Amino acid sequence: MSLAVLQTIWFLLVAVLILGYAILAGFDLGVGNLHLLSNQKEREQNFYNIAPFWDSNQVWLLTGGGALFAAFPHVYATAFSGFYPALMLLLLAMIVRAAAIEFQHLLPEPEWKAKWDWGFGIGSIVASTLFGVAMGNVLRGLPLDSTHNFTGSFFGLLNPYSLVVGLLALTMFTLHGASFLVARSQGDLINKAKRWGSTTWKFFAVLFTTVTIWSYLAVPRLFENFFELPILWVLPFLVIAAIAYYPKALENENRWMPLLVSTINIAGLIGIVGASLFPNMIPAVPNPANSLTIYNASSTKLTLTTMLIIALLGVPLVIAYTTYVYRKLMKDYSQTGKLHKKANMGF
Amino acid sequence: MGDAVLLSKIQFAVSVGFHYLFPPLTIGMAWIIFFMQSMYLKTKNEQYDRMAYFWIKIFAISFVIGVASGVVMEFQFGTNWSEYSRFVGDVFGAPLAAEGVFAFFLESVFVGVLIWGKDRVSQKLYWVSSLMVAIGSTLSAFWIIVANSWMQTPAGYHVVNGRAELTNFFAAVFNPSTVPRYLHVIDGALITGSFFIMGISAYLLLKEREITFAKKSLKIALTVAVVASLLQLPLGHFHAVQVAETQPVKLAAYEGLFDTTAGAPLSLFGIPNAEAETTYLSVNIPKMLSFLVAGDTSATIKGLKEFPREEWPPLGITFQSYHLMVLLGIYFLAITVFGIFLLSRKKLYNNKTFLKVLMYSIPLPFLTNELGWIAAEVGRQPWIVYNVMKTNEAASIVVPGIQVLLSLVVLSLIYAILFSIWIFLLKRKLHVGVDEPVISGKQEEVTS
Numbered sequence: 001m002s003l004a005v006l007q008t009i010w011f012l013l014v015a016v017l018i019l020g021y022a023i024l025a026g027f028d029l030g031v032g033n034l035h036l037l038s039n040q041k042e043r044e045q046n047f048y049n050i051a052p053f054w055d056s057n058q059v060w061l062l063t064g065g066g067a068l069f070a071a072f073p074h075v076y077a078t079a080f081s082g083f084y085p086a087l088m089l090l091l092l093a094m095i096v097r098a099a100a101i102e103f104q105h106l107l108p109e110p111e112w113k114a115k116w117d118w119g120f121g122i123g124s125i126v127a128s129t130l131f132g133v134a135m136g137n138v139l140r141g142l143p144l145d146s147t148h149n150f151t152g153s154f155f156g157l158l159n160p161y162s163l164v165v166g167l168l169a170l171t172m173f174t175l176h177g178a179s180f181l182v183a184r185s186q187g188d189l190i191n192k193a194k195r196w197g198s199t200t201w202k203f204f205a206v207l208f209t210t211v212t213i214w215s216y217l218a219v220p221r222l223f224e225n226f227f228e229l230p231i232l233w234v235l236p237f238l239v240i241a242a243i244a245y246y247p248k249a250l251e252n253e254n255r256w257m258p259l260l261v262s263t264i265n266i267a268g269l270i271g272i273v274g275a276s277l278f279p280n281m282i283p284a285v286p287n288p289a290n291s292l293t294i295y296n297a298s299s300t301k302l303t304l305t306t307m308l309i310i311a312l313l314g315v316p317l318v319i320a321y322t323t324y325v326y327r328k329l330m331k332d333y334s335q336t337g338k339l340h341k342k343a344n345m346g347f
Numbered sequence: 348m349g350d351a352v353l354l355s356k357i358q359f360a361v362s363v364g365f366h367y368l369f370p371p372l373t374i375g376m377a378w379i380i381f382f383m384q385s386m387y388l389k390t391k392n393e394q395y396d397r398m399a400y401f402w403i404k405i406f407a408i409s410f411v412i413g414v415a416s417g418v419v420m421e422f423q424f425g426t427n428w429s430e431y432s433r434f435v436g437d438v439f440g441a442p443l444a445a446e447g448v449f450a451f452f453l454e455s456v457f458v459g460v461l462i463w464g465k466d467r468v469s470q471k472l473y474w475v476s477s478l479m480v481a482i483g484s485t486l487s488a489f490w491i492i493v494a495n496s497w498m499q500t501p502a503g504y505h506v507v508n509g510r511a512e513l514t515n516f517f518a519a520v521f522n523p524s525t526v527p528r529y530l531h532v533i534d535g536a537l538i539t540g541s542f543f544i545m546g547i548s549a550y551l552l553l554k555e556r557e558i559t560f561a562k563k564s565l566k567i568a569l570t571v572a573v574v575a576s577l578l579q580l581p582l583g584h585f586h587a588v589q590v591a592e593t594q595p596v597k598l599a600a601y602e603g604l605f606d607t608t609a610g611a612p613l614s615l616f617g618i619p620n621a622e623a624e625t626t627y628l629s630v631n632i633p634k635m636l637s638f639l640v641a642g643d644t645s646a647t648i649k650g651l652k653e654f655p656r657e658e659w660p661p662l663g664i665t666f667q668s669y670h671l672m673v674l675l676g677i678y679f680l681a682i683t684v685f686g687i688f689l690l691s692r693k694k695l696y697n698n699k700t701f702l703k704v705l706m707y708s709i710p711l712p713f714l715t716n717e718l719g720w721i722a723a724e725v726g727r728q729p730w731i732v733y734n735v736m737k738t739n740e741a742a743s744i745v746v747p748g749i750q751v752l753l754s755l756v757v758l759s760l761i762y763a764i765l766f767s768i769w770i771f772l773l774k775r776k777l778h779v780g781v782d783e784p785v786i787s788g789k790q791e792e793v794t795s
Contacts, residue, residue: 058418062418070437071440074433080422080425081426084746088753106772299437302514314448314449
């Protein structure tokens, strides 16, 4: 296999890992974004619904980070050092969320629970938004020097375009969380989640349109690949179809339908990001010659091959047991109706 | 930029130091929990189920802090050590990614079952999950040790175009220090987990609560602890010989040995001084070091003076942490052998003094792990990758000192809070007793 092919494969694999994170951790992040809108009983439900899953969901990000480090060390080094304050804030948010999910149920005191409720809610919102802000900055391009080091400032990262992409990510995750609650929760919370879903959906549609137009005007290079390879239009089409169908999905008898539609939406969005960037990984502004591409940022052929073997051996296995365990944990639980009991017992 | 480098070093030390409190504990506990689960499945004795479940709850509180602080580890190479990441990514990233694919997923998917799934899955799957968590966390340690060992004794690479490039994956993974260090660390984890369970069981016995439960737990943990402490003798030795062969300057620092000596003594105590090039107040066993390293009392061991002064690690901290680690290792062996002696005389469970000693020994394996890690990492300085890249050349260029200072303060604060919560929750957990159902849907039926 030629080096260029391997580099392309790894670009796709990193995207797949990010996608896995967005779809899986997306539901626990999204539930967190809505957490503070829920009442006490519903908050218990929220934690109970995501608690067995958040940790393995997060591993998609860790593995994505590891894969980025191994396959494209320069991208990992440039982005992580360039986004230093933002990443530290992200770490903080992730630590607080994790502690909240595992600790809140350990003591019965309301003050204890309230603290973790806030930690979980704010932590999730901050993390969801930061992912988008980082993505916005990458799409827009970063000021890099010839050694590929970031030359901008922290406040430069908080530009309006990236902040709007941050909001888009926030609504994307929130929509996913609401859809998850429609599928998984009990009682009143289902209807509440439907209302949240339908409101978030409107914000999402407006933000998606705004970002698309803004990108076309301000960063036209993001559209080049689409005009060269028209098949790529299928990605935005997926997103548009998902947005268009979402209100109907909320009405569907199958309560998993909104989550499925939201999953397609996320896949489409991340596909768009990948298709717009390729073969760039971090475009440089103002001098595109300093950009990090899959070609100049990658590891050697031997490393990429070794890693590909690792991925081919490991990932199918991961998907197999994750699916098996998730099904077990979700199915048995809803069948026994214990959640319903829990929701109605009061604390 | 100098201050940013120093601050990044401190931040790395604080983050790893905090993180490293938890994985050894959870790895060690995971195997003991698996054993209890297996006994339950085999004997159908409810006592084992209760036991396993109680320790799983304690495990869960510790596990989440390990996970939360572990994320910082993986990010930190990029955030604070970007020049390192650029230089070694081709070799160093692969073990981290492999850890994710081969270990993290396994551990975390099944830990969800272990902590939250007791009433949601079959007994069999629950048992399998406890095994998978033990295997996953042990494998996870493997890949981390691979990555860190490559920094100690790099292999399977060459330096081209200003970076380290992989030439042989298996040579890099099984570099000279991987296996000795891995065995040493995993055995340390078993000591940590078993001492923790022993200590808490001793506490319950002293409080005369849950007597049957505590006796059984204590016996299981003591058995693991004595075997693990005994094993640490050959494993520690194996590792020390590897250090002598592959990192002679580190060995010389461990031993405070300045002059290259034929028939070198083993240092028991001392205060090495780099300026004076001598070790004050040294207490030695003559010729013992040569014997241990080479199996020959007259073998020549290289002293520090053999190496350029600027390549010496900081002597005081390297020497003392190594010595204290060894001393504590011997203490673990002594105390557990004595425990087995008491057990055989049927005097273990009512010897209050001994139970108290066990209880107060809980922090010691944690301390020992930290000391071992300090000796290994400080002993490698000034190199970040031994003989290949200096630590001072590895930090991020673009991150200003003030940002690192800020993150250091915030992270330290968060770690302090998490640590207090951990202690607080453990105390509460012990206070409410063994059977208080905390996790799982079953509690609702009980309490409602």
